[in-house]
Amino acid sequence: MRPLKVFATVVLFSLLSACSGLGGDKEVVAPDVPEQQLYDDALSALQADNYSLAIEKLQLLEARYPFGRYSEQAQLELIYAYFRNYEPESARAAADRFIRLHPNHDNVDYAYYLKGLTAFEEDRSFFEKYLPIDVSQRDPGAALDSFESFSTLLNRYPQSEYAPDAQKRMQYLKNRLATHEIHVAAYYMKREAWVAAANRGRYVVENLQETPAVPDALAIMAEAYTELGMHDLANNAREVLTLNYPDYRVRPFKKERATLTQAATFGLLGGEEPAEPARPIPLADRQRAEARERAAADEQQEERSLFSRMTFGVFDDEEQDEDSTR
Structure with missing residues (x-):
């Protein structure tokens, strides 16, 4: 009886080891990539308009080096990458997160600007850019969000380099809301x-x-x-x-x-x-x-100047007299 138990135990362990050997794919752990290399790869992807790859690199950079020297800049670049990749919800969430975590950052005005720009572009569909569609009859929710972000930018950072463009867009939004x-x-x-x-x-x-x-x-x-x-x-x-x-x-x-x-x-x-x-x-x-x-x-x-040169300025006085009488 005892040899039978020993044999059964040996067979059971053999089956378990075989199942573990034939099991699912093992999790592949990517090797550690230096922070500088991740940031350079993300910038290269942005310059090549490969925003999906840029988002992947920036997310990896933020996850592995949350307190690195490029972490804050990576968060800003991530907002831009989401915006250019037509992911408005992710772009707004990334902008809100940056503003919440870094309210005194030197480039926080850029986060407000991108947040407003994301809502501004979301309010305009593809067809509205090229067809005479009256957008004022649509729900103004995105326009209100964009106006609020641009207004905050102008009130808090009136000297920002993004303030002039934000002011022009606010005038358009103001007309649309009215x-x-x-x-x-x-x-x-x-x-x-x-x-x-x-x-x-x-x-x-x-x-x-x-x-x-x-x-x-x-x-x-x-x-x-x-x-x-x-x-x-x-x-x-x-x-x-x-x-x-x-x-x-x-x-x-x-x-x-x-x-x-x-x-x-x-x-x-x-x-x-x-x-x-x-x-x-x-x-x-x-x-x-x-x-x-x-x-x-x-x-x-230009036509007047050409005519003046051809006539050697003979009729310049007459033209000036006509303009003065007008």
């Missing part, structure tokens, strides 16, 4: 929610001044207050609108009751549609228009 408010107010006007519409218009006038949506906001306020019987407030809104925007064409924002002609033609004839909010001119369009105007002026000046 127009969105007007779209919502126009919707309330069509539903005869006068109080809600007036509050939206007042918010634009009080908080989003110097935007193309202000005259629409004043017109909505005047119309909504009239419907509510608040004639003093309505008259004040009309006076401000007339004084500051004399060329503004006032149209009703509320949905008019159907006339007999409208009812007979199912709304195709016999009435005027409610006013649509004005669409702000994007910053890029304004810059292109200004560039075309400058190019045209330079071309005209």
